[in-house]
Amino acid sequence: xxxxxIGAGIGAACGVLALAATGAAAGYAQGGEAFARxxxxxxxxxxxxxxxxxxxxxxxxxxTIGAIIGALAGLGSxxxxxxxxxxxxxxxxxxx
Numbered sequence: 001x002x003x004x005x006i007g008a009g010i011g012a013a014c015g016v017l018a019l020a021a022t023g024a025a026a027g028y029a030q031g032g033e034a035f036a037r038x039x040x041x042x043x044x045x046x047x048x049x050x051x052x053x054x055x056x057x058x059x060x061x062x063x064t065i066g067a068i069i070g071a072l073a074g075l076g077s078x079x080x081x082x083x084x085x086x087x088x089x090x091x092x093x094x095x096x
Contacts, residue, residue: 004074011070012063016055019062023054 023035027050032040035053040046 003077004071007070007072007074007077008067009070011066011068011073013066014070015062015064015066016059018066019058020051020055024048024051026050026054 024047026034028042028047031042031046032038035050040049
């Protein structure tokens with residue numbers, strides 16, 4: 001269960017980071033037209049502003065989706081327990 005919680009936290013963080021990267025890419029390529037109807041030329045300033053605006057408005061959605069995906073991945077790894085190594089010589093009847 002601990003792996004599920006850790007996966008949810010990591011998934012939420014990755015989801016928000018992916019959203020910020022999307023906003024930065026949109027701002028860098030399209031300028032202010034990507035996130036606001038103001039005239040900002042494309043470039044580094046628009047990329048930073050785009051990342052901030054996308055994250056400020058939609059952090060809850062990206063975090064929730066990332067947490068669900070991360071929790072499912074953690075739950076899957078929690079359900080599959082590692083198998084202890086077997087000693088092939090004992091299984092074949094040779095002893096130790």
